[in-house]
Amino acid sequence: MSFERENIRKMSGYASGEQPEDESTLKLNTNENPYPPSPQVSKVLATFKAESLRRYPPATAARFRGLAAELHHVSPNNVIATRGGDELLRLAITTFVDPGECIGVTQPTYSLYPVLAQIQNCPIVEVPLLDNWALPENFAQQMNQSKVKLTLLVNPHAPTGTLLDYDRISLLASDLDSILLLDEAYIDFVEGPYPTTELINEHGNIIILRTLSKGYSLAGLRFGYGIAAEPLIDPMMSKTRDSYNLDHLSQLIAEAAILDQEHAKKTWLRVIDERRRLQNALLGLGLTSPPSQANFLLVSVPASCGLSAADIYQKLKEKHILVRHFGGPGLDDKLRISIGTIEENNHLLSTLEQILA
Amino acid sequence: MSFERENIRKMSGYASGEQPEDESTLKLNTNENPYPPSPQVSKVLATFKAESLRRYPPATAARFRGLAAELHHVSPNNVIATRGGDELLRLAITTFVDPGECIGVTQPTYSLYPVLAQIQNCPIVEVPLLDNWALPENFAQQMNQSKVKLTLLVNPHAPTGTLLDYDRISLLASDLDSILLLDEAYIDFVEGPYPTTELINEHGNIIILRTLSKGYSLAGLRFGYGIAAEPLIDPMMSKTRDSYNLDHLSQLIAEAAILDQEHAKKTWLRVIDERRRLQNALLGLGLTSPPSQANFLLVSVPASCGLSAADIYQKLKEKHILVRHFGGPGLDDKLRISIGTIEENNHLLSTLEQILA
Numbered sequence: 001m002s003f004e005r006e007n008i009r010k011m012s013g014y015a016s017g018e019q020p021e022d023e024s025t026l027k028l029n030t031n032e033n034p035y036p037p038s039p040q041v042s043k044v045l046a047t048f049k050a051e052s053l054r055r056y057p058p059a060t061a062a063r064f065r066g067l068a069a070e071l072h073h074v075s076p077n078n079v080i081a082t083r084g085g086d087e088l089l090r091l092a093i094t095t096f097v098d099p100g101e102c103i104g105v106t107q108p109t110y111s112l113y114p115v116l117a118q119i120q121n122c123p124i125v126e127v128p129l130l131d132n133w134a135l136p137e138n139f140a141q142q143m144n145q146s147k148v149k150l151t152l153l154v155n156p157h158a159p160t161g162t163l164l165d166y167d168r169i170s171l172l173a174s175d176l177d178s179i180l181l182l183d184e185a186y187i188d189f190v191e192g193p194y195p196t197t198e199l200i201n202e203h204g205n206i207i208i209l210r211t212l213s214k215g216y217s218l219a220g221l222r223f224g225y226g227i228a229a230e231p232l233i234d235p236m237m238s239k240t241r242d243s244y245n246l247d248h249l250s251q252l253i254a255e256a257a258i259l260d261q262e263h264a265k266k267t268w269l270r271v272i273d274e275r276r277r278l279q280n281a282l283l284g285l286g287l288t289s290p291p292s293q294a295n296f297l298l299v300s301v302p303a304s305c306g307l308s309a310a311d312i313y314q315k316l317k318e319k320h321i322l323v324r325h326f327g328g329p330g331l332d333d334k335l336r337i338s339i340g341t342i343e344e345n346n347h348l349l350s351t352l353e354q355i356l357a
Numbered sequence: 358m359s360f361e362r363e364n365i366r367k368m369s370g371y372a373s374g375e376q377p378e379d380e381s382t383l384k385l386n387t388n389e390n391p392y393p394p395s396p397q398v399s400k401v402l403a404t405f406k407a408e409s410l411r412r413y414p415p416a417t418a419a420r421f422r423g424l425a426a427e428l429h430h431v432s433p434n435n436v437i438a439t440r441g442g443d444e445l446l447r448l449a450i451t452t453f454v455d456p457g458e459c460i461g462v463t464q465p466t467y468s469l470y471p472v473l474a475q476i477q478n479c480p481i482v483e484v485p486l487l488d489n490w491a492l493p494e495n496f497a498q499q500m501n502q503s504k505v506k507l508t509l510l511v512n513p514h515a516p517t518g519t520l521l522d523y524d525r526i527s528l529l530a531s532d533l534d535s536i537l538l539l540d541e542a543y544i545d546f547v548e549g550p551y552p553t554t555e556l557i558n559e560h561g562n563i564i565i566l567r568t569l570s571k572g573y574s575l576a577g578l579r580f581g582y583g584i585a586a587e588p589l590i591d592p593m594m595s596k597t598r599d600s601y602n603l604d605h606l607s608q609l610i611a612e613a614a615i616l617d618q619e620h621a622k623k624t625w626l627r628v629i630d631e632r633r634r635l636q637n638a639l640l641g642l643g644l645t646s647p648p649s650q651a652n653f654l655l656v657s658v659p660a661s662c663g664l665s666a667a668d669i670y671q672k673l674k675e676k677h678i679l680v681r682h683f684g685g686p687g688l689d690d691k692l693r694i695s696i697g698t699i700e701e702n703n704h705l706l707s708t709l710e711q712i713l714a
Contacts, residue, residue: 003453003506003536003562004592013596019413027412036408045402051393053577053610055384056376056570083440086599094476096360099456112600119451119597149360179360205360213413220410220605235361239370240476242443243469248577250604253410 011118014111017324026347028338029322031186031296033217035267035341038260041218044252057248060237064246064255068210068225071258072197077230080237081254083245085185085211085224086112089152091236092181092207092226093120097149104148106135108331110158110183133160133290135168140175151176154183156190159326159336161292166194173203179232181207186294188215188268189275197227204229214295216257216264223254271295271339278337278345285349285356296338305356309333315355321348368475371468374681383704385695386679388543388653390574392624392698395617398575401609414605417594421603421612425567425582428615429554434587437594438611440602442542442568442581443469446509448593449538449564449583450477454506461505463492465688467515467540490517490647492525497532508533511540513547516683516693518649523551530560536589538564543651545572545625546632554584561586571652573614573621580611628652628696635694635702642706642713653695662713666690672712678705 002009017030061081069076082088089112097103099121105113107126117124125146127139136142143151153172156163173180180203182196187210200206211224223246226233246254257264279289279297286305289297301309313325313335324336340348359366374387418438426433439445446469454460456478462470464483474481482503484496493499500508510529513520530537537560539553544567556563568581580603583590603611614621636646636654643662646654658666670682670692681693697705 002588005453005455008452008592008596011596014600016413016416016600019416021415030413032412035411037410039407041407041410045405045407048402050396050398050402053394053398054392054574055389056373056387056576057579058378059373059376083599084601086601090599095365096362098362098478115596121455217411219413219601222414222601222604231359235365239365239368239472242440242447243371243373244441244443244576244579247579247604247607249606 005121007118007121011115014115018322020322024320026321026340026344028340028344028348029324029336030219031214031294031338032219033214033267033271033295034339034344035217035270037217038257038263040256040260040263041253044249044256048249048252053248056244057246057251059244061246061251064251064258065225067255067258068227071261072227074197074200074227075230078200078227078233080226080233080241081246081251082224082226082241084213084222085183085209087245088207088209088224088226089113089116089181089183091240092150092179093117093122095235095240096179097122101149102146104143104146104151104178106153106157107329108159108326109152110154111326113152133157133162135164140172144175144177148178150179150181152181152183154185156186156292156294158186158294159296159324159331160290160298161186161294161296162290163190163194163293166196169196170199170202173199173206176205179205179207181209183209185209185211185214188264189271189295190293191272200228204231207232212254212257215268217267218253218257221250221253223250274342274345275339278339278349281345281349282352285352287352296336299335299337301333301335307356309335312352312355316351319351321351362478364475364478368472371472375679377679381677383678383697383701385697385701385705386681386693387576388571388651388695389576390571390624390628390652391696391701392574392627394574395614395620397613397617397620398610401606401613405606405609410605413601414603415608416601418603418608421608421615422582424612424615425584428618429584431554431557431584432587435557435584435590437583437590437598438603438608439581439583439598441570441579442540442566444602445564445566445581445583446470446473446538446540448597449507449536450474450479452592452597453536454479458506459503461500461503461508461535463510463514464686465516465683466509467511468683470509490514490519492521497529501532501534505535507536507538509538509540511542513543513649513651515543515651516653516681516688517647517655518543518651518653519647520547520551520650523553526553527556527559530556530563533562536562536564538566540566542566542568542571545621546628546652547650548629557585561588564589569611569614572625574624575610575614578607578610580607631699631702632696635696635706638702638706639709642709644709653693656692656694658690658692660690664713666692669709669712673708676708678708
């Protein structure tokens with residue numbers, strides 16, 4: 001006898017990228033920042049008193065929310081702190097989408113979204129991107145016609161790395177009947193100004209997702225936050241969030257990391273430089289990728305190459321280099337490769353050169 | 358315009374106990390362990406390298422689950438590690454109870470349960486406890502007649518501290534058509550053997566909830582776990598759980614804490630001793646409480662006292678001592694008081710003596 005709900009019984013879970021624990025593998029498969037977090041994080045660890053874990057943590061992460069609010073020029077009431085971006089995605093669905101109502105995404109998109117929709121028993125409306133990975137002109141109309149209640153848009157896009165025109169976002173928010181959740185997990189790696197957080201004052205239907213996993217080199221910490229108008233933040237804060245969702249130590253580490261903008265920005269600029277160099281070098285090997293504003297490249301393997309994307313994935317893995325091969329429509333001939341350090345990228349390039357020789 | 362789902366709009370969130378950050382307040386309101394966590398926790402903090410937070414954490418907390426499995430003589434596949442007990446409660450509802458299906462509880466019970474039921478839009482079936490806080494004989498029948506899908510039973514009971522007869526649990530599990538989730542947040546403070554974890558081999562419908570918040574002095578860490586037959590654990594592990602639900606550092610701390618059984622047990626025995634002494638001393642002040650097997654007492658304030666429970670709560674608060682006054686049916690004349698250290702309990706007693714004089 002199975003106790004599972006029918007929708008849960010039928011679904012498959014999220015398949016995360018491989019996480020080998022040995023230090024010898026070069027991990028270019030899950031878009032971690034290749035540089036260490038702020039030295040301030042070590043200081044937090046050095047001064048933290050284990051005894052203080054005896055008590056419950058600050059319930060609403062008020063200090064972190066204050067710092068994030070200052071950074072983005074919004075009020076702390078416009079900010080919710082969450083256990084990674086994942087928790088914010090779940091809370092948005094739990095709070096705003098009834099079972100049976102539709103959730104809208106692009107195809108392709110971050111592969112977690114359909115999983116979260118299935119858990120809430122929500123049909124997913126998928127709108128294919130154009131051949132150049134751009135959003136179709138009538139995207140908002142398609143969402144509205146399908147009565148979508150929540151549109152999930154990852155921008156810069158995963159797994160392609162492409163970025164929406166800034167002006168397009170405001171138009172989208174105006175045109176959509178639904179909430180527009182902008183998953184900005186990779187926003188820190190965008191070149192030039194792209195001030196989406198300002199849009200929450202104009203648009204009561206935008207939720208911005210941020211994470212410390214990539215831009216602040218803290219994937220292991222599980223800390224993210226959401227920015228939105230207060231009527232969207234408040235019910236997630238006060239009703240649907242697990243009470244005490246963030247442990248004490250994580251809050252202190254996140255505070256230290258977000259305060260050290262200078263350190264974080266240095267890592268972003270290095271990644272941007274290396275992204276440019278890696279893309280050019282891969283092109284030299286016959287491997288193309290669309291312009292990326294994220295910390296990864298979606299690399300096409302042409303038929304002329306003699307090896308399939310799956311072959312190359314496997315051969316790299318044998319040489320202890322992990323990249324990501326999703327497969328599926330439009331992605332079968334592609335590999336997603338995270339930007340590493342200069343040395344790591346050089347090692348990848350020389351290994352690819354051997355494999356393709 | 359509100360985007361909230363109707364059930365969310367109508368509900369109120371969970372009201373957690375006050376968490377003052379100043380160190381001068383004597384906190385006897387949220388059942389924290391009064392003794393510090395294992396010294397091994399400090400060692401983890403001292404040796405942890407901040408740089409390792411750059412990578413994603415171990416996705417399934419395999420090492421912690423192995424240690425918990427060993428402790429409870431079950432398989433790691435019978436264990437799920439969660440962000441506090443809260444996450445396990447949420448996952449059990451998400452995985453096994455469709456919106457509109459009933460969740461069963463006693464009245465009174467842990468006040469979070471009805472909140473979690475409302476989030477999933479599930480009616481709650483409340484069965485009042487008897488006058489001595491015992492479970493009615495026909496509890497399982499009442500649950501079955503109401504077609505309850507998940508029965509949430511906190512044992513030792515909150516907020517009374519009373520414990521079910523051990524033999525009763527197996528009978529309940531057999532009689533119930535639903536899953537029986539035993540919330541054992543306070544189980545470590547039970548005197549004598551009470552091996553409920555053995556029951557998961559006999560009963561495919563029992564989920565046991567454990568937390569490191571109380572027994573291991575780690576409320577600030579947010580770490581708990583569930584023990585059950587594999588068909589109950591597996592869908593929560595592989596489908597409904599947030600991917601990477603537990604950060605890297607929390608996992609290491611939890612591993613160290615659960616390994617140091619000797620330290621934890623010492624704190625349990627001290628709490629048990631103090632529980633006995635505090636209960637007798639309160640009785641001397643005219644304040645009765647049912648036999649408690651938890652780390653708190655539910656203290657009745659008799660009318661003859663001249664002060665109401667709410668008055669005493671307030672007067673204690675003015676003197677920087679926090680206890681919990683819930684109010685509501687059957688609880689209006691009662692205070693829930695956590696067991697502190699010898700010194701803390703002495704301070705509480707002398708302050709109460711002044712107030713009641």
